[in-house]
Amino acid sequence: MKTYQIATxxxxxxxxxxxxxxxxxxxxxxAGSNRFQFAFEDFDWGGDYYRKHGVMMPADGLDALRGKDAxxxxxxxxxxxxxxxxxxxxxxxxxQGFDQYANVRPTRILPGIDGPLKxxxxxxxxxxIVRENSEGEYSGVGGRVHQGHPIEAATDVSMMTRVGVExxxxxxxxxxxxxxxxxxxxxxxxxxxxxxMVMWDEIALEVSRDFPDVKWDKELVDAxxxxxxxxxxxxxxxxxxxxHADILSDLAAALAGSLGIAPTGNIDPERRYPSMFEPIHxxxxxxxxxxxxxxxxxxxxxxxxxxxxxxxxxxxxVMAAIESVTSTxxxxxxxxxxxxxxxxxxxAVCDWIKARGERAAA
Numbered sequence: 001m002k003t004y005q006i007a008t009x010x011x012x013x014x015x016x017x018x019x020x021x022x023x024x025x026x027x028x029x030x031a032g033s034n035r036f037q038f039a040f041e042d043f044d045w046g047g048d049y050y051r052k053h054g055v056m057m058p059a060d061g062l063d064a065l066r067g068k069d070a071x072x073x074x075x076x077x078x079x080x081x082x083x084x085x086x087x088x089x090x091x092x093x094x095x096q097g098f099d100q101y102a103n104v105r106p107t108r109i110l111p112g113i114d115g116p117l118k119x120x121x122x123x124x125x126x127x128x129i130v131r132e133n134s135e136g137e138y139s140g141v142g143g144r145v146h147q148g149h150p151i152e153a154a155t156d157v158s159m160m161t162r163v164g165v166e167x168x169x170x171x172x173x174x175x176x177x178x179x180x181x182x183x184x185x186x187x188x189x190x191x192x193x194x195x196x197m198v199m200w201d202e203i204a205l206e207v208s209r210d211f212p213d214v215k216w217d218k219e220l221v222d223a224x225x226x227x228x229x230x231x232x233x234x235x236x237x238x239x240x241x242x243x244h245a246d247i248l249s250d251l252a253a254a255l256a257g258s259l260g261i262a263p264t265g266n267i268d269p270e271r272r273y274p275s276m277f278e279p280i281h282x283x284x285x286x287x288x289x290x291x292x293x294x295x296x297x298x299x300x301x302x303x304x305x306x307x308x309x310x311x312x313x314x315x316x317x318v319m320a321a322i323e324s325v326t327s328t329x330x331x332x333x334x335x336x337x338x339x340x341x342x343x344x345x346x347x348a349v350c351d352w353i354k355a356r357g358e359r360a361a362a
Contacts (some may be wrong), residue, residue: 098272318349
């Protein structure tokens with residue numbers, strides 16, 4: 001029997017509620033399988049760790065994660081700690097430390113969820129957004145001088161490299177090629193950003209020649225927001241820079257019904273290091289400890305984790321359980337207009353998986 005080594009990092013806020021819920025789903029899945037099991041190791045990194053040690057995670061933290069098969073992450077963010085400290089000290093330290101350069105965010109309207117686009121059929125909104133996850137606007141290049149004086153200046157430099165741009169575009173073209181529509185939209189802003197984004201466009205054209213079966217187009221990021229709202233069916237796979245995709249993927253999640261259901265994978269496509277999977281909803285301290293957090297985003301992240309491990313049948317089983325639960329209005333959490341709790345949704349998904357296993361064994 002295969003044992004997968006999974007690191008769990010709940011982080012901050014509701015991450016401490018939804019990551020244990022994700023573990024319960026994985027445990028329920030393993031209980032009905034004779035092919036695999038999971039060994040979890042929990043890491044208490046985050047805001048509370050910072051208050052004790054002055055850092056979000058230990059200096060050698062990456063070494064503790066290096067041998068894992070995957071990482072299940074909750075959130076980074078604490079109202080008493082500056083956001084740039086929580087983000088750069090934990091999530092980005094892992095993403096950049098393990099060169100998880102492809103951030104992949106599937107988005108679709110799940111059964112039973114009423115999205116805000118009333119003229120949009122569920123089949124019209126079925127996207128995957130590929131976000132460059134290692135450089136660009138979040139390279140960390142820049143600085144501040146003369147702080148507190150009238151001449152104070154600050155810079156954040158968007159740093160793009162040919163190797164970084166080419167590898168994310170090639171990943172996106174390959175992903176688009178694997179999807180039924182074979183359709184890719186490359187997001188740009190080369191009308192205003194006339195150096196790095198022009199290089200981005202040029203490399204997109206070069207890479208496209210290796211994918212003659214993929215139909216692709218180019219869209220300015222501001223126009224893309226309108227297209228996502230007005231013409232969602234014209235999109236399928238989308239690739240964008242670190243900042244642009246960060247914004248567009250939150251819009252996509254909102255259009256699909258809620259940030260609470262949206263997953264993401266921080267992927268090292270070459271599998272040199274463990275990849276990390278997380279819901280995108282953030283720490284949401286305002287609802288922490290109230291049982292209101294929607295765990296569906298974490299469960300869908302578990303689906304992505306399983307797919308990455310090659311357990312496609314198990315991934316399909318969890319996705320079916322998710323869709324069964326979202327199809328039931330009484331199991332909608334507050335963000336979806338319902339009153340179900342985190343525990344109730346988790347129990348329903350686990351019960352569905354257990355019942356499916358019992359039927360298969362009968």
